[in-house]
Amino acid sequence: MLKLELPAKYEALRQRVRAFVDELLIPIENASTAGTDLKPEIRARLEDEAKKRDLWMLHVPPEFGGQAGDMFSKIVIWQELGRSIAIPPRRWAVFGPDPGPILYQLAEHQREKYLWPVLRGEKKVAFAQTEPGAGADPAGMSTTAVRDGDHYVINGRKRFIGFGDEADFIQVVALTDPAKRARGGISSFLVDTDTPGFRVVRQLETMMIDRPVELEFVNVRVPAENLIGREGDGFRLAQSWITEGRLARHGARGAGVIERCLELGVAYANERTTFGSKLADRQSIQFMLVDMYQHLYQLRLMLYDTARRFDAGEDIRTESYLCKYFGDESAFHAADRCMQIHGAIGLTTDYPIETFWKQARSFVITEGPTEVMKMVVARKVFEDFTKTA
Ligand SMILES: Cc1cc2nc3c(=O)[nH]c(=O)nc-3n(C[C@H](O)[C@H](O)[C@H](O)COP(=O)(O)OP(=O)(O)OC[C@H]3O[C@@H](n4cnc5c(N)ncnc54)[C@H](O)[C@@H]3O)c2cc1C
Known part of the structure; x- marks a missing residue:
């Protein structure tokens, strides 16, 4: 196996998560979900096992009662979880609730009502940035938040909001200064979903397990104290959520997909014979697997370096973009090639490949398309390369 040595504590973490995936997740693939979520009894059993194996709150910073909130740990966890389709990838939190990076930045007076209940599993949260008219270019949004005394009044529509129909409150990103937009004109708010004027318009069916929703805000009055950070901070806060996502949910999860596709592809190539020879002996099949192997190696090097520098406080925006699209594109490529190696059986639910293929295709678009x-x-x-005179 590609020898990329991890520092001892991360290697130990990797092995613990890997054992969880191998022993508990891979055996239940294709029987683990009902609707858009894990079956309740399966979620309960996995959470119980996570506690027994000391994996609970693994991804939460120690100051918030968890074990480790650093990016390198998240990369290690997501690479291993990415190897299985048992847990819906956008609803992965079997190691305890995941509030995401924005809620950790809440002011003290907001934590009691919003952060701690999420960490205790008492409240659910969603993140609403995308709109019918603004997705890949979120700064083009038209939802507004206008100050009115000690409230802001929010009007607009958000679309493709994951779990927006289940949330107790939503982190809503809205324009507070349309002239400034991404340069200080966008703010983030905590909006309780029982506030008058808030409505779930519809659920969107996708080719994956996900059913994101469209939301409507009509004169939704939000107390000014529910502003996250300062007015105009919203774009920066949203980017912090998305930066973590680019590395963990996209790059590292993608590495897990590639690794599993290598496991499956090699096993099938070794066992299947056509025209008197094993697929494993065909150079065209070998080359598919070599490409996947190379991508996995490149992706891991990129992720480990970027995560290490992120944790050291460096600006890794460019690297996070590279990890996001390279991880997503190479995971989709791996799922697609693995499907080709398997022939028709790869199209069936006998194998996890078709689910990987559909999921990986969607990740190339969400949280910022490759282009x-x-x-x-x-x-x-x-x-970097334009020469100045
Ligand atoms: C399952 C799911 C869950 C989601 N969850 C959330 C959520 O919880 N919260 C949230 O806010 N959003 C969420 N989204 C939205 C998601 O992040 C957006 O769909 C994504 O950012 C792309 O926006 P769009 O679909 O509007 O694409 P558009 O902006 O319409 O872009 C369409 C296509 O145009 C191309 N394109 C765009 N810009 C350029 C360019 N500059 N140059 C070249 N080509 C370009 C790309 O190929 C792109 O795919 C979710 C989406 C899905 C499917």
Whole structure:
């Protein structure tokens, strides 16, 4: 196996999560979910096992009662979880609730009502940025929040909001200064979903297990104390959520998908014979697997380096974009090639491949499509390589 040595504590963490995946998740694939979630009895059993194995609150910073909130740990956890389809990838939190990075930044007076109940599993939260008219370009949003005395009044529509129909409150990103937009004109608010004027309009059916929703805000009055950070901080806060996502939910999860596709692809190539030879002996099949192997190696190097530098406080925005699109594209490529190696059986639910394929395809679009990632990286390429006189 590709020898990329991890520091001892991360290797120990990796092995613990890997054992959880191998012993508990892979055996229940295809029987683990009902609707959009894990079956309740399966969730209860997995959470129980996570507690017994001391994996509970693994991803939560120690100051909030968890074990480790650093990015390197998240990368290690997500790579292992990414190897299985048993847990819906956008609802992964079997090691305890995941409030996401924004809620940890709440002011003291907001934590009691919003952060702690999420960590205790008493409240659910969603994140609403995307709109019918603004997805890949969130700064083009039209939802507004206008100050009115000691309240803000929110009007607009949000679309593709994961779990927006289950949430007790939503982190809503809205325009507070349309002239400034991403440069200080966008703010984030904590909006209770029982506030008058808030409505779930519809659920969107996707080719994956996910059923995100469309939300409507009509004169929704939110106390000014529910502003997160300062007015104009919203775009920066949303980016912190998305940066973590680019590395963990996309890059590292993608590495897990590639690794599992290698496991499956090699096993099938070794066992299947066509025209008198094993698939494993065909160079065209070997080359597919070699590409996957190379991508996995590249992706891990990128992720470990980027996570280490993130944890050291460095600005890793460009690297996070590279990890996001390379992780997503190579995971989709791996699922697609693995499907090809398996032939028709790869299209069936006998194997996890078709689920990986559908999920991986969706991740190339969500939280920033590849073209937008490359657009931002291109600015850095020109900045770095344009010769100044
Ligand atoms: C299952 C699921 C869950 C989601 N959960 C959430 C959530 O919880 N909260 C939330 O806020 N959002 C969520 N989203 C929204 C998601 O992040 C957006 O769909 C995504 O950012 C892309 O936006 P869009 O679909 O509007 O694409 P558009 O902005 O319409 O872009 C369409 C396509 O145009 C191309 N494109 C766009 N810009 C450029 C460019 N500059 N150059 C070249 N090509 C370009 C890309 O190929 C892109 O795929 C979710 C989506 C899904 C499917």
